[in-house]
Amino acid sequence: MIIDAHAHIWYPPSFSLEEFLKWAAKLGIDKLCVSKLPSLRPSSFSSFSEANKDVAEAMKAHPETVLGYCYVNPAYEEKAVREFRKCLEEYGMLGLKLYTDCHCLDPRVSPLIELAVEFNAPILIHTAHIQRRYIKGDPPTVSNSEDVAELARRHPKATIIMAHIGGGGDWEWALKAVRGVSNLMVDTSGSGVDLGMIEMAVREVGAERIVFGTDNFLSSGIGKIRGAELNERDRELILSKNMLRIIERRGLP
Amino acid sequence: MIIDVNAYLGRWPFRRLRYNTPEGLVRLMDRAGISLAVVSSSSVLYRNSHEGNLELAEEIEPYRDRLIPFAVINPSYAGWREDLEECVGSLGMKGLRLHPNYHDYKLTDDCASKLIREAADRGLPISIAIRMEDERQHHWLVKVPPVSIYETAEIINRFPEATFILAYIHHSEAEMILNACPERENFYIELTSHYLSGAYPNQLQSLVDRIGVERILFGSGIPLKYPESALMKIECLEVSEEDKEKILHKNAERILSL
Numbered sequence: 001m002i003i004d005a006h007a008h009i010w011y012p013p014s015f016s017l018e019e020f021l022k023w024a025a026k027l028g029i030d031k032l033c034v035s036k037l038p039s040l041r042p043s044s045f046s047s048f049s050e051a052n053k054d055v056a057e058a059m060k061a062h063p064e065t066v067l068g069y070c071y072v073n074p075a076y077e078e079k080a081v082r083e084f085r086k087c088l089e090e091y092g093m094l095g096l097k098l099y100t101d102c103h104c105l106d107p108r109v110s111p112l113i114e115l116a117v118e119f120n121a122p123i124l125i126h127t128a129h130i131q132r133r134y135i136k137g138d139p140p141t142v143s144n145s146e147d148v149a150e151l152a153r154r155h156p157k158a159t160i161i162m163a164h165i166g167g168g169g170d171w172e173w174a175l176k177a178v179r180g181v182s183n184l185m186v187d188t189s190g191s192g193v194d195l196g197m198i199e200m201a202v203r204e205v206g207a208e209r210i211v212f213g214t215d216n217f218l219s220s221g222i223g224k225i226r227g228a229e230l231n232e233r234d235r236e237l238i239l240s241k242n243m244l245r246i247i248e249r250r251g252l253p
Numbered sequence: 254m255i256i257d258v259n260a261y262l263g264r265w266p267f268r269r270l271r272y273n274t275p276e277g278l279v280r281l282m283d284r285a286g287i288s289l290a291v292v293s294s295s296s297v298l299y300r301n302s303h304e305g306n307l308e309l310a311e312e313i314e315p316y317r318d319r320l321i322p323f324a325v326i327n328p329s330y331a332g333w334r335e336d337l338e339e340c341v342g343s344l345g346m347k348g349l350r351l352h353p354n355y356h357d358y359k360l361t362d363d364c365a366s367k368l369i370r371e372a373a374d375r376g377l378p379i380s381i382a383i384r385m386e387d388e389r390q391h392h393w394l395v396k397v398p399p400v401s402i403y404e405t406a407e408i409i410n411r412f413p414e415a416t417f418i419l420a421y422i423h424h425s426e427a428e429m430i431l432n433a434c435p436e437r438e439n440f441y442i443e444l445t446s447h448y449l450s451g452a453y454p455n456q457l458q459s460l461v462d463r464i465g466v467e468r469i470l471f472g473s474g475i476p477l478k479y480p481e482s483a484l485m486k487i488e489c490l491e492v493s494e495e496d497k498e499k500i501l502h503k504n505a506e507r508i509l510s511l
Contacts, residue, residue, distance in 0.1 A: 014454070015454075019453060020453050023452040023453040023455075023489070024453075026452070026489070027452065027485075027489075129390075130389075134393055168387055168389030168390065169389050169390055170390050171390070172268065191387075191447035191448060191450075192387055192390075192447055193447060193478050193479045193482035194268075194386070194387075194390075194477060194478060194479075195270070195271060195272070195281075195475070195476055195477060195478055195479045195480075196268075196269075196270070196271055216453070217447075217450055218450075218451070218452045218453055219450060219451030219452045219482070219485040219486055219488070219489050220447060220450065220451070220482040220485065220486075222485055223479060223481040223482030223483070223484065223485035223486075224479045224481070224482050226479075226481040226485070227285070227479030227480060227481035227482065228479070
């Protein structure tokens with residue numbers, strides 16, 4: 001079994017959900033945890049609530065395959081929290097996806113994390129794998145690996161997933177930055193396929209804290225796991241068992 | 254049969270590599286089912302790049318049946334003609350590998366034109382490494398931009414008699430080249446790039462639909478990259494087995510006169 005912990009549905013006509021799921025199935029991916037990012041970010045309330053509706057529809061159309069992450073801009077404070085609650089209670093979503101609308105240590109993020117803890121819902125956070133002093137082009141609201149690790153330390157009951165170790169940047173630094181933070185998972189997604197990346201992740205953070213993901217780079221995502229030298233136990237943990245545990249804790253089938 | 258046209262051996266100053274010895278590389282190739290690899294020196298930060306060629310030739314001697322060496326020539330550096338002669342004449346190198354970005358010259362410079370003309374006269378394919386790794390992870394002191402796509406297109410147009418392999422080229426860059434050189438058939442697209450996906454969207458399929466399987470060469474960037482990721486792109490391609498064979502080895506055999 002293979003679960004993609006980090007995928008997206010996107011905007012037609014360049015993107016077709018059915019075509020995407022067909023390819024995922026061909027590559028042996030059984031379930032995908034998806035979010036939809038509003039096209040303009042920082043995002044407006046109407047754009048992220050619309051995006052969440054689309055995710056809910058995708059879940060309804062493909063209940064066996066698609067799990068959803070709610071997307072909000074934490075700057076909307078109470079309204080964002082209400083939207084997240086709606087996604088959990090009404091749409092039955094798995095968790096929360098945060099991007100660069102707000103820095104992850106912004107106090108406005110905390111109520112969302114608390115709600116996630118209440119529902120045993122994971123929080124997937126877009127992460128830049130680069131030291132703060134070298135972040136130049138990105139918005140100041142981008143969170144890096146150290147920031148996400150700090151967030152996980154401040155909320156020890158939360159399950160936080162640091163996005164895409166293959167998403168560009170210094171993945172060696174990123175892995176070292178999150179060592180020993182037991183409630184912080186890392187996902188394998190992103191376009192990067194540097195040989196040794198997955199093995200180092202296992203060595204530095206442990207297979208129990210790694211979840212498979214693609215960030216929609218389906219073929220290279222599968223390719224790097226196929227190429228990684230892992231024992232069967234670790235491979236299973238990464239490809240499905242760790243994420244299954246998270247899904248079960250959330251109370252979803 | 255699989256031929257990888259984008260492999261490296263040598264120093265890589267920015268991170269510890271595995272499989273970066275001739276024995277290791279061959280072991281990695283065996284794991285991935287790769288029979289032959291075109292290999293050049295990764296020691297691109299040597300000021301005198303020819304030392305990398307000498308190192309490579311010496312190291313791969315016992316593995317000549319698996320590793321096909323390409324010469325890294327820097328045409329802006331003293332003595333390149335003699336270096337080229339030595340690489341081809343004495344060391345048995347089968348093509349050129351250019352790193353204009355690491356060696357700080359432009360493909361459209363006079364010195365590069367002279368080298369390209371020389372390579373074309375000798376029938377040597379010219380592999381241009383558009384990049385060696387993802388720019389997003391470059392060392393803070395060594396940020397090397399990719400090779401200019403405009404200049405690459407310019408030399409493709411200017412030297413129809415030369416054969417170019419565009420290694421580690423992103424899908425969007427390949428499209429730019431195709432638009433800039435629609436009538437040229439003297440260049441090949443190689444598959445290492447992390448932004449040339451197999452599925453989904455299947456960017457490789459769209460390239461194949463546009464220029465045909467004859468112009469695509471399998472390459473994976475070993476040992477810097479997992480070879481399985483590039484192989485997956487071929488697996489996802491909806492073409493006949495015969496066409497896959499062309500990408501996996503037949504096109505390379507033709508270019509390398511194997």
